[in-house]
Amino acid sequence: MTDSLPLPDDRIAKRNVVILVLAQAFLGAQMPMIFTIGGLAGQSLASNACFATLPISLIVAGSMLAATPISAIMQRYGRKAGFFVGAAGGTLGGVIGAHGLYLGSFPIFLLGSFLTGIYMSAQGFYRFAATDTASDAFRPKAISYVMAGGLLSAIIGPQIVKATSQAFVIPFLGTYMAVVAVNVLGAILFLFLKIPKPPVPSEDAPKGRSRLELLRTPTIAVAVICAMVSYALMNLVMTSTPLAVVGCGFSEGSAADVVTAHVLAMYVPSFFTGHLIARFGVEKIVGAGLVILAAAGAVALQGVDLENFFVALVLLGIGWNFGFIGATTMLAGAHESYERGRMQGLNDLLVFGGVTFASLASGGLMNCSGGSPVEGWTAVNMAMAPFLVLAGGALLWLMLKPRTLRKA
Numbered sequence: 001m002t003d004s005l006p007l008p009d010d011r012i013a014k015r016n017v018v019i020l021v022l023a024q025a026f027l028g029a030q031m032p033m034i035f036t037i038g039g040l041a042g043q044s045l046a047s048n049a050c051f052a053t054l055p056i057s058l059i060v061a062g063s064m065l066a067a068t069p070i071s072a073i074m075q076r077y078g079r080k081a082g083f084f085v086g087a088a089g090g091t092l093g094g095v096i097g098a099h100g101l102y103l104g105s106f107p108i109f110l111l112g113s114f115l116t117g118i119y120m121s122a123q124g125f126y127r128f129a130a131t132d133t134a135s136d137a138f139r140p141k142a143i144s145y146v147m148a149g150g151l152l153s154a155i156i157g158p159q160i161v162k163a164t165s166q167a168f169v170i171p172f173l174g175t176y177m178a179v180v181a182v183n184v185l186g187a188i189l190f191l192f193l194k195i196p197k198p199p200v201p202s203e204d205a206p207k208g209r210s211r212l213e214l215l216r217t218p219t220i221a222v223a224v225i226c227a228m229v230s231y232a233l234m235n236l237v238m239t240s241t242p243l244a245v246v247g248c249g250f251s252e253g254s255a256a257d258v259v260t261a262h263v264l265a266m267y268v269p270s271f272f273t274g275h276l277i278a279r280f281g282v283e284k285i286v287g288a289g290l291v292i293l294a295a296a297g298a299v300a301l302q303g304v305d306l307e308n309f310f311v312a313l314v315l316l317g318i319g320w321n322f323g324f325i326g327a328t329t330m331l332a333g334a335h336e337s338y339e340r341g342r343m344q345g346l347n348d349l350l351v352f353g354g355v356t357f358a359s360l361a362s363g364g365l366m367n368c369s370g371g372s373p374v375e376g377w378t379a380v381n382m383a384m385a386p387f388l389v390l391a392g393g394a395l396l397w398l399m400l401k402p403r404t405l406r407k408a
Contacts, residue, residue, distance in 0.1 A: 010133075010134055010135055010138045012133045012194050013130070013133040013134040013135070013138055013142060014138075015194060016129065016130065016132075016133055016193055016194060016195060017130050017134075017142050017145050017146060019189055019190075019192050019193055020126045020129060020130055020146045020149065020193075021145055021146055021148065021149035022149065022189055023083070023123075023126060023149070023186060023189045023190070024123070024126055024146055024147070024148075024149025024150050024152075024153060025149040025150070025151070025152035025153050025156065026152075026153070026156070026182065026185070026186045026189070027087065027090070027119070027123065027182060027183065027186035027187075027189070028123055028149065028150055028153035028157075029152075029153040029156040029157035029160065029182060030090060030094075030116075030119065030157065030179045030182050030183065031120065031123070031153065031157065032153060032154055032157030032158055032161075032259055032260070032263045033157040033158070033160055033161050033175055033178070033179060033182075034056075034059065034113075034116060034175075034179065035056060035238060035239065035242075035259065036157070036158055036161050036242060036255065036256050036259045037161055037165060037172050037175055037242075038053070038055040038056045038059070038113065039052050039053045039055070039056060039239060039240075039242050039243050039363070040052075040172070040242055040243070040246070040252065040255075041055065041101065041109065041171070041172045042054055042055040042056075042106070042109070043243070044171065044172075045100070045101075045104065045105070045106040045109055046106050047106070049367045049368075050363060050364055050367050050368040051106075051363065052243060052363050052366075052367055053239050053240065053243070053359060053360075053362050053363030053366070054110060054113075054360075054363060055109060055110060055113040056113070056235075056239045056359045056362075056363075057239075057356060057359040057360040057362075057363070058110050058113040058114040058117065059093075059113045059114070059116045059117045059120055059359075060117060060120070060235065060352055060355045060356040060358075060359050061114065061117060061352075061356045062089075062093075062113070062114040062115060062116065062117020062118055062120070062121070063117035063118070063120040063121040063124070063348075063352045063355075063356075064117070064121075064348075064349055064352035064353045064355070064356050065117070066089070066117060066118045066121035066122075067121045067124070067345050067348035067349045067352060068345040068346070068348075068349050070082045070085060070086065070118075070121050070122055070125065070345070071125070071341050071342075071344050071345025071348070072341060072345065073085060074125065074198075074341065075198055075340065075341030076198075077197065078195065078196070078197035078198070079125070079129045079132065079193060079195045080190050080191075080193055080195070082122055082125060083122050083125075083126075083129075083187075083190045083193075084187060084190060085118065085122060086118055086119045086121065086122020086123060087119060087122070087183045087184075087186060087187035087190075088118070088183075088187075089115050089116065089117070089118025089119045089121075089122070090116055090118065090119030090179065090182075090183040091180055091183040091184055092112075092115050092118075093112045093113065093114070093115035093116030093117075093118070093119065093179075094112065094116070094176050094177070094179035094180040094183060095112070095180055096108060096109075096111050096112030096115060097109055097112030097113060097116065097176045097179070098112070098173055098176035098177055098180070099112070100112055101170055101171075101172055101173045101176060102170060102173060112176075116179075119183065120352075121348065121352065124348050124351075124352070125344065125348075126146050126149075127143045127146050127147060127325075127328055128328075128332070128340075128344050129146075129193075129195060130142035130143055130145070130146040131143060131332050132195050132196075133194070133195060133196075136333075137278075139329070139332060139333070140273075140274040140277045140278055140282075140325075140329045141274035141275070141278075142274075143274060143325055143328055143329055143332070144270045144271065144272070144273045144274030144275075144277075144325060145270065145271075145274070146270075147267060147270040147273075147321070147325055148267050148268070148270030148271050149267070150263060150266055150267035150270070151264060151267040151268055151270070153263065153267075154260055154262075154263030154264045154266065154267060155260065155264070157260075157263070158256040158257070158259055158260040158263075159260075160175065160178050161175055161256050162253060162256055164177070164178050165252070198340070198341070208335075208336055208338050208339035208342065209335075209339060211342060211343075211346050214335060214339065214342070214343050214346065215346070217334060218397075218398055218401055219330060219331075219333075219334040219398065220331060220334045220335065220343070221394070222330070222394045222395055222397070222398040223327045223328075223330040223331040223334065223347075224327075224331070224347055224350055224351070225390065225391055225394045226286050226289075226290070226323055226326070226327040226330075226391050226394065226395060227323070227324055227327035227328065227331070227347065227351050228350060228351050228353075228354035228355075228391075229290070229323070229354070229387045229388065229390065229391035230286075230289060230290070230293065230319070230320050230323030230324045230327060230391070231320065231324055231351050231352075231354065231355050232351075232354040232355045232357065232358035232387065233293055233316075233320075233358065233384050233387060233388070234266075234293075234316055234317070234319070234320035234324075235355045235358045235359050235362070236358035236359070236361060236362050236365075236380060236383065236384065237296070237297075237300070237312075237313070237316055237362075237380060237381065237384070238259070238262060238313070238316065239358075239359050239362040239363070240362045240363070240365070240366040240376070240377065240380045241255065241258060241259065241262070241309065241313060242255040242256075242258075242259065243366050243367070243373070243376075244304070244309070244366065244373055244376070244377040244380075245258055245306075245309055247372075247373030247376075247377075248304045248373050248374065248377075250306055254306060258306075258309045258310055258313050259313070261310050261313055261314055261317075262313035262314065262316060262317045263317065264314075264317070265313070265314040265315070265316070265317025265318050265321070266317035266318075266320055266321055267317075267321065269318055269321040269322065270321060270325065273285065273321060273322060273325045273326075274325075274329075276322075277325075277326060277329055282326050282329050282330045283326075283330075283395060283398065283399050285322050285325075285326040286322065286323055286326035286327055286330065286395055287392070287395055287399075288322050289318075289319045289320070289321065289322030289323030289324070289326060290319070290323055290388055290391055290392050290395070291319075292315055292318050292319035292322065293315075293316065293319035293320070293323065293384065293388060294319075294384070294385075294388050295315050295319070296312045296313070296315035296316040296319055297312075297381040297382075297384045297385070299311050299312040299315060300312035300377065300380075300381040301378060301381050301382070304373075304374055304377060312381075323391075331343070331344075331347055361383065362380060365379040365380045365383060366379070366380055
């Protein structure tokens with residue numbers, strides 16, 4: 001089978017979805033691995049506890065800065081090239097992170113975290129790649145199925161952490177070595193993708209809207225805001241969770257189990273999120289996601305028993321799934337194919353910019369806003385409220401706007 005335009009029955013699209021699901025499951029396992037131990041490793045290396053989550057923040061910062069270059073690479077050379085660059089970044093980040101742990105050097109460990117962000121950025125484009133060869137009807141399902149690949153990563157990643165985090169005298173060194181292996185082996189999957197390279201535009205081809213014009217489009221503006229808020233608030237709370245769980249007297253294994261439950265909740269709904277969007281409309285599903293995120297914060301504020309952590313993080317995962325997949329679907333239908341590289345790169349730049357801010361704030365709120373882990377955990381969850389109001393207000397404004405003016 002050769003690279004070509006999608007067939008009416010979406011055969012090529014479905015083949016690509018299978019490969020991207022596997023990539024999300026196997027390569028994507030490194031993200032729950034690193035998010036489980038990154039803050040704990042940072043806490044062991046940093047001279048100031050306020051910087052414990054800085055490794056996570058730098059991963060997201062690296063992802064934010066890599067988004068536009070990777071999108072440009074994909075626009076010019078194709079999705080495969082961008083995904084290989086991502087796997088290379090993940091490999092290099094794992095090697096340098098392991099070296100930083102071996103030397104006990106926080107700056108070197110931070111450099112490895114920053115380079116890991118290259119992989120995180122490339123992974124963010126899996127969902128867009130799923131739509132490249134898909135029909136309009138299959139598009140939301142394709143996005144959902146690819147995101148559902150994270151279900152296996154939620155199981156694989158934390159279990160690798162349990163098996164490797166104490167495998168050597170230096171804590172977490174084995175986990176970072178496992179990250180290297182995951183990237184090297186997982187990159188082989190991209191050889192089987194069948195996504196055509198974007199055609200070289202002719203001189204008289206439409207140039208599309210500028211970035212500012214795109215962001216002034218109501219549907220695009222609201223999609224970006226909802227994606228930013230959904231992802232940033234999920235990251236804000238998840239980054240602090242291992243620190244909060246351990247700080248409240250539970251074990252690292254319990255923290256890994258909570259993260260597992262959270263990541264499962266992030267991806268299990270993906271099996272039906274696309275169908276819900278097709279049935280009820282994307283705006284209602286995004287709105288439901290924001291409400292569920294608010295419920296997660298409310299549960300977390302009720303106490304710090306292990307059950308509270310589990311329920312809050314499960315709700316956090318479901319809310320992220322509805323909000324983020326819904327916003328992605330909304331965005332995918334609001335721009336033309338020749339605007340794809342410009343818009344998708346800009347979207348992920350803004351989304352991961354918000355996530356970077358959230359992850360930086362997470363460590364400060366958790367470790368430096370009170371005298372105990374309980375007070376820090378309370379501050380983290382209280383911080384969700386204004387951003388949920390912002391996203392909810394933007395979504396309501398869009399829903400009240402005449403449909404003919406939403407893409408104007």
